[in-house]
Amino acid sequence: MHSIWKQNVQLTKHPTLKGDLTVDVAIIGGGLAGTLIAYFLQKQGIQAIILEADTVASGQTSGTTAKVTSQHGLIYHQLIKDFGKNKATQYAQANQQAITSYREIIKEHAIECEFEDYPAHIYSTLDSKSLKEEALAAQTVGLPATFVTDTQLPFPVEGAVKLDRQAQFHPLKFIEAISKNLTIYEHTKVNNVEGQRIFTDRGTVTAKDIVFACHYPFMNKPGYYFLRMHQERSYVIALKNACKLDGTYLGIDPNGLSFRNSGDLLLLGGGNHRTGENSKGGQYNFLRGKAKEFWPQSQEVTHWSAQDCMPLDGVPYIGQFSHSTPHWYVATGFGKWGMTSSMVSAHIISDAILGKVNDYAEVFSPLRISIAESAKASLDETTHAVKSLSRQLFTKPNTEIEALPVGHGGVVEYEGDKVGVYKSPSGETFIVSTRCPHLGCQLEWNPDELSWDCPCHGSRFDYTGKLINNPAQEDLPSNK
Template sequence: MSIDLPGRAGSCWTVDRSTFRHPSLQASLHAETVVVGAGIVGLTTALRLREQGHEVAVIEALDVGGQVTGRSTAKITTQHRLIYHQLIELRGRELAQDYADANKAGCDLVRSWVEQYAITCDFEDRDAFVYTQDQARRDEIAAEARAAQSLGMDAAILSRAPLPFKTAAALRFPGQAQFNPAKYLDGLAKAFIECGGLLFERSRARLIDEASRWRVVTDNGNVHAENVVVATNMTVKSPLGMARRTQPRMHIAMAFRTDDVRLLDGMFISLEEPSRSLRMGRDPDGSLLIVLGPRFNTGQDGDVASRFRELETWVRRHFEVGDTAWRWCNEDYDTSDRIAYVGEPDPEKAPGFYIATGFNAWGISNGTAAGMLIGDLILGRQSRWKALYDPKRSAPDDFHHDGKSQSILTSVEDIAVGHGGVIEKGAEKIAVCRDSRGELHVLSAKCTHKGCTLTWNNADLTWDCPCHGSIFSADGSVIHGPAKDPLPQATL
């Protein structure tokens, strides 16, 4: 299939990786803990436990670092746009301090492990900036600076951001960092295995249940363990449902060629909407300007491709860059209070069952802190962060909003090459896409999680769920949960 968009589809982080890969699970085994998902939460948890001599097995449905973590902007920072003033006002100073401390600890652990395990991941120190182009919002910048300073963080107000276009004010956090997240996770995986851990790729968890111990079932093998950690962006199973306590949302990213390695000196995010997140990076062919576009609810936009065109126009208006090298979408889950759900959802009915989800686009520091917390809980250690991330805390009933398919068409003839749509056949909804040869691929349009009708993503060429965020490839295989099963074949 093809779509007329600039750049190569895919994340710039995953192209230049080592050949160090992992087998799939082909037998049944036992471990003290089984971790489902080899992203930043899963591998942080696994390595922390293994460093203490704990028996750990990790299973990954696809490839290490190839999903959400490997498609992030990979800013290692405690600056999460404007958050600390809001946390103090809504949740109190003590909890805001815990959030600041947890994320600083996460950033510090990343830095420490890069050095300790000699992980080659383009780790670089960078300052982080929030900027505004609106003079009327300078007070918000000042309030955030005061809040951050009161929590012990180094934060400074600038009259303008060091950007090649006009800004009204900026908030600067010095001493932050950036890296290639896929290479970092490859490094964690290598360290984990060298410490005696077991890691299996291409081993999707089809069933998680409780026998004499927790059991995770894959197509070709099972893992039995005292503890199970579900670290799959959105939980594929949980004793306390998370799908309606979070909101799935997506953002787009593009990477542009540049010969100017100093085009940006720092990492930047706009205060205004549509949001713009900016940083420098690289791939095997040279330096890149990496820019994120605005967020939107997964599966609730019928023309994602237009967002890429709008973002490219904005970038070329503000920066002198070369060709568009890469473009991709990434997904995350938001929570009502901007704090992730991490820990045991139901320690009485489901002891030893741990989850982590809802990172609100700040999963590098928060995800590392989540792995640290889960590791401590499994090892029986006390942690101040347990209450901060408590997955049992109350959540408003009206936060989550299901959407409807944006791809309903009246005829297959309306589907052009490289595009897809949903055809209604009586009460049945049929997902149809047309490949570059003009051939049709026909699947059920019903999400295998809860049955919502899917939307065609005309940029990533995927089927996206507008209710709970599951994403399927054009052939129906699962890319992101909470769905575990592929879309079945259908007939027109």
């Protein structure tokens, strides 16, 4: 199913690249971050192009719940502890500036994108202590945060942190408006980058500066981003006949829920899990059960899912790609907060390319030395990858293809080999390799989305083996 954003917007189509090209700046990725970076550079007279493997906003931008907020869960108390007050303040101010920039751009171009000012809330049904600490930390870095106990949620809470003057909008209506005059090449897949040359399936682009705004950098080195973050999935159902809330809400408890209105619909989100760890499924049904519990009269209009890159220390990687590539830039690791992080990326990266000092760049720098607290997280990521590689290399499936029920998928033994199989409701069988082409981890079946997902680095493939999400760059080999 498609998100509500894709159901009521027809985005402008753009041409493919036709042959070789030389430009000032080439941006890989036509989502919100890449589009905003190009928009900012064009306003300063810089010749920038966007190279998009599919179509504009076809990736994670179309799956967002589009909360435009500086409130990113329980973050400011931890940022002050790990980075110090000054850098935590940079983080807060950069995101507040992002909200202001949305307002200014929308006003300047009279963009009709359902932009609405709303307070944002994080809440808990179990614990008020951490929320009180977070409210104090947010106030310390200059945010208009308060601890409250009354909400419009359909259940009692121990408390919530309310942050005023935040917002929400329709992301595709916004991106359609700002991308009209940009130079964008769709269906132009980047295969490799060497120095200042970008090799695509449509020609070679030579650029003074190159920006990786493709959600997850597909270049393993330099940068080694596959060791510095993992990917998580989350799920959303859109409901009519639910309720009207006084703002956006996010639960911080295990299995916490997300709420926001969009017109006469309520978007109910949750079911978070690491990509590749949903073998039992049931995430949409979990949300449907909550919907019927809270609003028995509600009806589901559509449902969809999203994928997010989770950085080790909780802060996005925005800026110079690596020490050895001064003219490469990256915008990744946005966690669940791609709307403000995209705008922060546009400010920081466009300023860097223009040679301007950005007051907030330091805390987001990809060149930062990992803090001590991230060492365990880095070890956890490595251990996770080793386990998945070992499963691919040394474990045998305990199921044969004949035993797999119709309408199900799984790792089975077929003609002496380990393969991934999906049997459609009509009985058609689809057989693919279980080895992720990125770094060789074993793929796992996701029954909620009929996809093969990599638990190591988050690459995803549909049941026919077609690539859905990077960092993998190619489809799965098929045995059919």
